[in-house]
Every structure is written in C-alpha cells, then in structure tokens.
Amino acid sequence: MKDVVMNLNQPIFxxxxxxxxxxxxxxxxxIGYLTLTGFSSTPGQSAEAIQQWAGSSVIESxxxxxxxxxAIHPKCMCSAATVTxxxxxxxxxxxxxxxxxLVLVPQASDESFKDSAVISRLQKLPSVDVHFDIGxxxxxxxxxxxxxxxxxxxxxxxxxxxxxxTYARGHEGDNLGESQVxxxxxxxxxxxxxxxxxxxxx
Amino acid sequence: MTRYFSTINDRSxxxxxxxxxxxxxxxxxxxxxRLFAGLLVAQWIFAVALALIVSPRAWDGxxxxxxPHVWGALYLGAAAIVFPLAMIxxxxxxxxxxxxxxxxxxxxSSLLIHVTGGRIETHFHVFGSLAxxxxxxxxxxxxxxxxxxxxxxxxxxxxxPQSVFGVATASPYRWMEHAGWVVFEDVFLxxxxxxxxxxxxxxxxxxxxxxxxxLRTEAANQTKSQFLANMSHxxxxxxxxxxxxxxxxxxxxxxxxxxxACVQTIRRNGDHLLSxxxxxxxLSKIEAGKILVERIECSPGAILCDVESLMRVRxxxxxLNFSVEFATPVPATIQSDPTRIKQILINLVGNAIKFTRKGxxxxxxxxxxxxxxxxxxxxxxxxxxGMSPEDMSxxxxxxxxxxxxxxxxxxxxxxxxxxxxxxxxxxxxxxxxESVAGIGSKFIxxxxxxxxxxxxxxxxxxxxxxxxxxxxxxxxxxxxxxxLVAEDGEDNQMVLKFYLRxxxxxxxxxxxxxxxxxxxxxxxKTDSPFDLILMDMQMPVMDGYTATTMLRRASYPRxxxxxxxxxxxxxxxxxxxxxxxxxxxxxxxxxxxxxELSRHLQTCDLPKLAERKLEPARESAQWxxxxxxxxxxxxxxxxxxxxxxxxxxxxxxxxxxDAVKFISHKLAGVxxxxxxxxxxxxxxxxETLVVKGATSLQQQADELAELCRSVSENAVAR
Numbered sequence: 031m032k033d034v035v036m037n038l039n040q041p042i043f044x045x046x047x048x049x050x051x052x053x054x055x056x057x058x059x060x061i062g063y064l065t066l067t068g069f070s071s072t073p074g075q076s077a078e079a080i081q082q083w084a085g086s087s088v089i090e091s092x093x094x095x096x097x098x099x100x101a102i103h104p105k106c107m108c109s110a111a112t113v114t115x116x117x118x119x120x121x122x123x124x125x126x127x128x129x130x131x132l133v134l135v136p137q138a139s140d141e142s143f144k145d146s147a148v149i150s151r152l153q154k155l156p157s158v159d160v161h162f163d164i165g166x167x168x169x170x171x172x173x174x175x176x177x178x179x180x181x182x183x184x185x186x187x188x189x190x191x192x193x194x195x196t197y198a199r200g201h202e203g204d205n206l207g208e209s210q211v212x213x214x215x216x217x218x219x220x221x222x223x224x225x226x227x228x229x230x231x232x
Numbered sequence: 233m234t235r236y237f238s239t240i241n242d243r244s245x246x247x248x249x250x251x252x253x254x255x256x257x258x259x260x261x262x263x264x265x266r267l268f269a270g271l272l273v274a275q276w277i278f279a280v281a282l283a284l285i286v287s288p289r290a291w292d293g294x295x296x297x298x299x300p301h302v303w304g305a306l307y308l309g310a311a312a313i314v315f316p317l318a319m320i321x322x323x324x325x326x327x328x329x330x331x332x333x334x335x336x337x338x339x340x341s342s343l344l345i346h347v348t349g350g351r352i353e354t355h356f357h358v359f360g361s362l363a364x365x366x367x368x369x370x371x372x373x374x375x376x377x378x379x380x381x382x383x384x385x386x387x388x389x390x391x392x393p394q395s396v397f398g399v400a401t402a403s404p405y406r407w408m409e410h411a412g413w414v415v416f417e418d419v420f421l422x423x424x425x426x427x428x429x430x431x432x433x434x435x436x437x438x439x440x441x442x443x444x445x446x447l448r449t450e451a452a453n454q455t456k457s458q459f460l461a462n463m464s465h466x467x468x469x470x471x472x473x474x475x476x477x478x479x480x481x482x483x484x485x486x487x488x489x490x491x492x493a494c495v496q497t498i499r500r501n502g503d504h505l506l507s508x509x510x511x512x513x514x515l516s517k518i519e520a521g522k523i524l525v526e527r528i529e530c531s532p533g534a535i536l537c538d539v540e541s542l543m544r545v546r547x548x549x550x551x552l553n554f555s556v557e558f559a560t561p562v563p564a565t566i567q568s569d570p571t572r573i574k575q576i577l578i579n580l581v582g583n584a585i586k587f588t589r590k591g592x593x594x595x596x597x598x599x600x601x602x603x604x605x606x607x608x609x610x611x612x613x614x615x616x617x618g619m620s621p622e623d624m625s626x627x628x629x630x631x632x633x634x635x636x637x638x639x640x641x642x643x644x645x646x647x648x649x650x651x652x653x654x655x656x657x658x659x660x661x662x663x664x665x666e667s668v669a670g671i672g673s674k675f676i677x678x679x680x681x682x683x684x685x686x687x688x689x690x691x692x693x694x695x696x697x698x699x700x701x702x703x704x705x706x707x708x709x710x711x712x713x714x715x716l717v718a719e720d721g722e723d724n725q726m727v728l729k730f731y732l733r734x735x736x737x738x739x740x741x742x743x744x745x746x747x748x749x750x751x752x753x754x755x756x757k758t759d760s761p762f763d764l765i766l767m768d769m770q771m772p773v774m775d776g777y778t779a780t781t782m783l784r785r786a787s788y789p790r791x792x793x794x795x796x797x798x799x800x801x802x803x804x805x806x807x808x809x810x811x812x813x814x815x816x817x818x819x820x821x822x823x824x825x826x827x828e829l830s831r832h833l834q835t836c837d838l839p840k841l842a843e844r845k846l847e848p849a850r851e852s853a854q855w856x857x858x859x860x861x862x863x864x865x866x867x868x869x870x871x872x873x874x875x876x877x878x879x880x881x882x883x884x885x886x887x888x889x890d891a892v893k894f895i896s897h898k899l900a901g902v903x904x905x906x907x908x909x910x911x912x913x914x915x916x917x918x919e920t921l922v923v924k925g926a927t928s929l930q931q932q933a934d935e936l937a938e939l940c941r942s943v944s945e946n947a948v949a950r
Binding site for chain 2: 042048051052055058059062063064065066067069070071103105106107110111136137138141166177199200201202203209230231232
C-alpha cells in the first residue's frame with residue numbers, strides 16, 4: 031500500500047508513477063508507429079500477368095514501342111502517388127513507350143469514379159490513354175488486382191515488368207520499381223523478380 | 233555584454249540576481265509549456281484533418297472504409313501528446329516536461345510527414361518545431377529534439393530508407409546529412425538561446441541592482457527618520473535643560489550656590505549641544521561626500537604629540553595613566569591629512585578616557601605591512617569597561633554607543649566613531665576594534681602612509697614624554713617662572729597677562745619680534761633671564777618666525793612656544809622649523825596653554841584654571857567673566873567693535889588689503905576670548921580670504937562688520 035502512495039516531495043520524474051507513464055507512453059508510440067509503418071509497407075496482391083501480350087484487349091499497341099499498362103483505382107490515395115511516379119517515368123522516357131491507364135469504374139458506381147482528381151491528372155499527361163474499365167472486366171482479364179500495378183511489355187509483347195512504382199502505400203519518391211521500369215524501357219533490361227505493389231484493392 | 237559582467241564584481245548583487253533570473257526562467261518555461269499545450273492539441277487536430285483530406289478512405293473496389301491513416305492520426309496524435317500534456321499540467325516549468333514536449337513535437341512531425349505520404353514539404357515541420365522549441369530558451373531541449381530526429385533518420389535509413397530518403401539505395405551515412413541540416417539550424421537557435429539567456433541575466437542584474445537601490449533608499453529614508461528622531465531627542469534634551477534652568481534663573485530666587493548650579497548646568501548642556509552640532513556638521517559633510525582630505529607631508533610623531541598635549545589633562549583629571557609610544561620605528565613624515573588623523577585619535581582617546589575609570593590609556597604607533605605595502609597603525613588601548621561582541625557590532629552606527637543606556641551615562645553624541653571611521657576610510661585605511669567586556673578595548677587605526685621612499689625612521693615621537701604618573705596635577709599645582717610675551721594686539725596682551733598671572737607666571741609684554749629678540753638676549757646677560765618666550769608668530773616690525781630664527785642663531789637656549797591664530801595645516805611644523813619648542817593656538821584656550829607651558833616650566837601649587845573643563849570659547853569667556861579686571865576690559869572691547877567695523881569697511885572701500893588683514897587678524901585672535909567666537913570665525917575667514925588673494929572681500933567684510941555692530945549695539949541697549 032505504501033508503494034502506491036505518491037511522494038510529492040520527490041522530483042516528478044523520480045516518482046515511479048511518472049516513470050511508468052513514460053514507459054507506457056513510449057510503448058504506445060512505438061506500437062502505433064510500427065503499426066502505421068506496417069500498414070504502409072504492406073503490399074497488395076501482385077498481378078498474375080500474361081507473359082506474352084496477345085493484343086486481344088481494349089488496349090491496342092501498334093506503334094512498335096513498349097507498352098505500359100497501369101491499373102488505377104480512381105479514389106485510392108495510393109494511385110495519386112503512382113501517377114506522380116508515372117510522371118517521372120514519362121519525363122525520362124518521353125515518347126519511347128505507349129502508356130495506358132486502366133481505370134476501375136465499378137458497376138452501379140456514381141460519376142465520381144470517372145471524375146476524381148487522379149483521373150484528371152492522368153488525362154493531363156501527354157501520351158497517356160485513359161481507359162475506364164466498367165465493372166473491372168479488363169483488369170481481371172489482365173490479372174490485375176491492386177491499384178498502382180504496372181505491366182510493361184516490350185515492343186515484341188514480352189512482359190518486362192510486373193509490379194508497383196511506389197515504395198509504400200501512398201508514398202511518393204524515387205524507388206526501385208520506378209527505376210526498373212525506366213531501365214526496361216530505355217535499355218530493355220528485365221528485372222529478376224517482380225516488385226511489390228502498394229495500393230487499394232481493385 | 234561580457235565586459236558588463238566582467239566589470240561587475242559584486243557578489244551580493246550576483247546572489248540577489250540569481251533568484252530573479254531563476255524566476256524569470258521559470259516564468260518563460262511555464263509560459264512556453266502553456267504555448268505548447270495548445271500547440272500540441274492543435275497539431276493533433278491538424279494531423280487528423282490532414283489525414284481526412286489526403287486519404288479519407290481506403291478502397292476495395294467499390295467499397296470504401298475509413299483509411300488507416302485517419303485512425304493512425306487519431307491514435308498516434310493522441311498518444312504523442314497525452315503524456316506531455318499531463319506533464320505540463322503536473323510539472324509545469326520543469327526540465328523533464330520541456331524534454332517530453334520536445335519529443336512529442338518531433339514525433340508529431342513524423343506523423344504529419346507520414347499522413348501526407350512523405351511529402352518533402354511536410355519535412356519543414358521539423359525545422360518549424362525546432363524554432364518553436366527555441367521559445368524555451370533552453371538549448372538542451374533542442375538537443376533532445378534533434379537527437380530524436382537523427383535517431384529516426386538513422387533507424388529508418390537502416391530499415392526503410394525510402395521512407396526518409398526517397399531512395400532504396402541510400403548511403404548508410406545519409407542520415408548524417410539530414411541530421412547535419414538539423415544541426416545547422418540548431419547552431420543558430422542555440423546561439424539565439426544563449427544570447428537570450430545572457431540578456432535575461434543582464435535584466436536580472438539590473439533588476440537586482442534596482443531592487444538593491446530601492447532597498448538602500450528605503451533604508452536611507454528609515455535612517456533619516458531615525459536620524460531626525462535621534463536629533464530631535466538629542467537636541468531637545470540639552471535645550472530643555474538650558475531653557476528650564478534659564479527660567480529658573482529668571483524666576484526663582486535662590487542662593488548663590490543654586491544660581492551657580494543653574495549656570496553650570498546651562499553651560500554643560502550648551503557644551504554638549506555645541507559638540508553635537510559640530511559632529512552633525514561633520515557627519516552631514518561625510519554623507520554628502522564633501523569630506524576634503526589632504527595628502528600632505530606630516531609627521532606622525534608630531535600628530536601624536538598634539539594629541540597627547542590635548543588629551544593628557546583629561547586623562548590626568550580622570551586619574552589615568554596616559555602614554556604615547558612607538559612600538560616600531562615610524563617614518564618621520566608620511567603623506568596624509570594630519571588634521572583628520574588628529575581628529576580620529578582625539579575621538580578614540582577621548583572615548584578611551586571616558587569609558588575608563590581606572591588604569592591607563594595608551595596610544596601605540598607602529599608600522600606593519602599589508603600586501604607588500606607599508607601601513608601606519610595607531611592603537612588606542614584602554615583598561616576600561618570593554619564591550620561585548622553584540623555591542624561592537626553596533627559601534628560604528630550613527631547615534632549608537634555600545635549600549636543604548638551609555639549615552640545617558642557617559643554622554644556624547646554617538647557620532648564620533650562614525651565620523652572617525654569615515655575619515656579613516658577616506659585616508660585609505662580602516663578602524664578595527666577588539667574588546668573584552670570588563671577588561672578593556674583596543675581600537676586599531678590603519679592608514680595608508682603614502683610613499684615612504686627616502687623617509688627616515690624615528691624610534692620615538694617628536695617630543696616624547698610618557699606620563700605614567702601624573703607629573704602635573706592641575707588641581708594642586710601652579711607654574712612658576714618668568715615669561716616674555718611677544719604679542720602685538722592690545723587685547724591679547726591683556727588676556728595673556730591676566731592669564732599668566734593667574735597661573736603664577738610673571739609676564740613681560742613686548743609688542744613685536746624685534747623687541748622680543750632684544751629683550752630676551754638682554755635678559756640672558758642678567759641674573760634673571762626669562763624662563764620661556766611666548767611668541768606670537770604674526771607681528772609688525774618683526775614677525776615671530778624671524779625673531780625665533782634669530783634667537784636660535786644667537787644660541788638662545790630657552791624654550792620658545794609659538795602662539796598663532798593660524799591653525800592651518802603644517803603651521804606647527806613651520807613653527808618648529810623656525811626653532812620653537814612648542815605650539816599654542818589663538819584664541820587662547822587656558823587648558824591647552826597651561827598644558828603646553830607646563831611642559832617647559834616648573835610646577836608650583838594651586839592653579840584654579842586647570843579645574844576648568846569647558847569648551848574653548850566658553851571657557852575663555854567664562855574665565856573673562858570671572859575676573860572683574862577682565863570684565864572692565866571686555867566692556868572696552870565691545871565698545872570698540874563699532875569703530876572697528878567702520879575701519880574695516882573703510883579699508884575694504886579703499887582697497888587697503890593690509891589694513892583689512894590687520895583688523896581681521898586682531899579680531900580673530902581676541903573675540904573668542906571675550907565670548908564672541910562667531911566674530912573670531914568671521915574675522916578668520918576674512919583674513920584667510922586676504923591671504924589667499926581673493927578678489928572680493930566685500931561680502932565677508934560686510935558680514936563681520938554687521939556682527940561687530942550687532943554685538944556693540946546689543947551691549948549699548950543693555
């Protein structure tokens with residue numbers, strides 16, 4: 031009983047109550063930040079992508095350039111980060127790739143799915159064709175499950191890249207996926223493994 | 233600022249400034265705590281709002297749900313601020329609270345950066361946070377915040393470099409670059425904190441100084457009030473006695489003894505009042521910083537001789553042994569102010585005599601060294617009542633004596649030691665006291681003797697003579713011998729003749745130095761030479777200096793005592809240099825003249841003069857009043873004043889400075905003897921003005937003339 035009585039004459043940080051509160055505080059913060067970081071760095075499901083582009087799609091590639099397809103959920107904040115990184119890719123690979131954004135528009139959804147800020151930004155990008163995929167049939171056909179997933183096919187139709195171009199959910203910034211896409215477009219290099227995709231489920 | 237602090241070396245001020253500074257700091261800490269309490273909550277709300285704007289929902293196809301960032305902002309924001317808020321509430325102003333706040337602030341930066349998707353712009357929140365934390369003006373808080381930022385970058389750099397550096401391939405030392413920019417800002421903020429602290433110190437010092445000044449002012453006011461209360465008491469007491477006894481004389485018919493008792497009481501209280509006023513004038517000069525201290529060549533031995541000649545009679549009357557001695561060789565001359573030293577010693581010896589019933593009073597002079605410099609030391613030792621340590625602590629305060637009751641028992645104003653200490657300090661010295669109640673006291677005066685280079689050392693005072701046994705008992709002795717008096721003023725001739733006759737000495741009067749020279753040498757050739765020459769130093773035809781010098785050149789062997797109205801610095805030395813053996817001042821103070829003459833003449837029986845213990849001016853006046861012969865002369869003197877005033881005014885109008893000097897010199901020398909010290913003082917001032925070559929004598933002459941006429945007219949009216 032004696033131990034739980036606060037000694038008011040002690041300096042506040044010397045009291046065991048303060049020390050306990052401090053420890054609990056630190057623990058709560060560590061757990062909170064780890065949880066938040068864990069969420070941000072947990073990738074979505076990668077695409078089961080077609081290895082050789084057959085051309086039987088709403089997306090047509092006839093320019094002889096590599097074909098880049100990016101899956102977009104119009105209301106996912108992660109997509110905004112993907113569009114930002116896509117802008118960087120296009121800056122470096124201007125005119126050397128055909129870019130198609132496949133935007134999910136769920137069945138019976140309202141107009142806001144076609145009129146989001148992300149779509150607006152995409153439409154402003156040069157050499158990007160925006161396709162609204164009503165009901166998500168085409169996305170499913172291409173094996174895409176997560177917003178932000180990028181598929182890159184060579185001019186011969188071979189799959190060069192499958193993965194995301196952001197390093198975490200909704201986080202902008204240079205990352206390995208983005209670099210690999212650029213290298214594949216500019217140098218024809220194929221990465222050894224797929225990169226994780228960070229975004230909302232389609 | 234540094235110079236400011238380095239020049240202030242007042243420990244008490246520093247001690248007073250420290251709590252003020254601590255209070256000021258505490259106030260700033262608490263105020264900033266309160267600022268952060270609001271800021272932390274605002275940032276939490278902002279983080280949640282930002283999460284709602286940037287990522288309100290997470291999606292699964294067409295289905296949306298609240299985004300984890302929103303929950304994260306809610307939870308983590310609350311978690312981050314709850315502990316610092318509690319600390320601000322429970323321990324405001326404490327160091328730990330500031331550091332917890334600093335930690336929470338940078339954790340909120342991290343949260344904001346996260347919910348904005350790592351936007352580079354949000355990183356500026358870190359720099360803003362550091363700037364806000366600088367409000368504490370405590371650089372340690374910045375270190376805590378910066379350390380957490382550096383640690384966050386370090387761990388993220390190791391485990392998740394993209395989240396902080398934007399690339400997966402960052403150098404392992406990249407965190408140091410980021411931390412370096414934080415340190416870059418810290419440098420300026422820490423400098424700002426340091427300067428701010430210095431300013432706070434400066435303000436605290438000034439405030440402490442102002443408070444101290446305020447306290448001093450209050451204390452001074454209190455002292456002033458106390459002073460006025462004391463003054464009122466001290467002045468009223470003797471004044472009441474004087475007025476009361478004067479009334480008694482007017483209205484009560486009593487025996488001759490009663491009248492005599494009344495007059496003596498009036499005289500005694502008048503003396504006390506005069507002494508009090510003189511002390512107060514000295515004290516007010518000290519307090520006004522108007523003490524004028526000289527640095528002239530003077531002889532410690534001569535000073536001691538003067539003190540001895542002034543005080544020995546009092547000591548003897550008190551039945552005390554009184555001696556003056558050198559304990560070590562003492563320089564023949566020092567650079568100091570003989571008048572002030574004399575005043576100090578007279579005060580200390582006077583006190584010693586006053587508080588000693590039996591035993592002895594001794595003045596010892598010696599040299600000692602302090603910090604490689606010579607120090608002249610006078611010790612006044614007595615075997616009196618002594619003091620307790622508590623008594624000694626109050627000793628140098630104005631109007632206090634060791635024991636409050638002593639003022640009544642022993643008399644005195646209680647200002648003497650205060651004045652003496654001020655004089656000693658002005659002369660670059662100190663007064664210390666050692667005492668044991670019932671055993672005795674020792675007052676030690678240490679003075680700066682100035683440069684002693686090439687000054688010979690003496691082993692005894694200039695005219696040493698110890699008086700262990702009272703060799704002169706004025707109450708039962710007279711002096712014998714023939715004295716040649718060289719004095720030009722008729723007034724003083726009369727006074728001296730009368731006085732000398734009164735103490736048993738036969739006086740032959742000559743009016744100038746030339747006649748004195750001739751008469752003295754002529755007498756030497758007869759069977760009855762003069763035993764002593766009392767030589768006025770300022771006379772027409774031949775002055776006393778010349779006459780004395782000529783007599784010594786002629787190998788005149790007998791003592792010559794100088795008599796002069798000029799109690800100026802160095803006057804004694806000048807007389808001694810001319811060949812005099814002693815020195816007496818005008819106005820004639822019977823006690824002192826008797827003391828001086830008794831050093832050179834043999835004693836006989838029963839002089840009544842030495843029984844007198846009056847203040848000089850009053851003593852002379854009383855002495856004159858006691859004698860019918862002198863009263864007659866007094867009437868003549870008073871009657872002549874009006875005529876002298878006219879002569880004086882005419883001399884001033886004619887610009888005849890010699891005549892002005894002559895008239896004022898005569899008046900200065902004799903007026904006090906007849907009970908008019910104010911005329912003496914005024915005349916002496918006028919004479920000084922003439923000697924110093926002042927251009928305008930009119931004002932002083934007018935004042936003197938007016939005084940003379942006033943006395944004369946009052947006498948006629950009576």
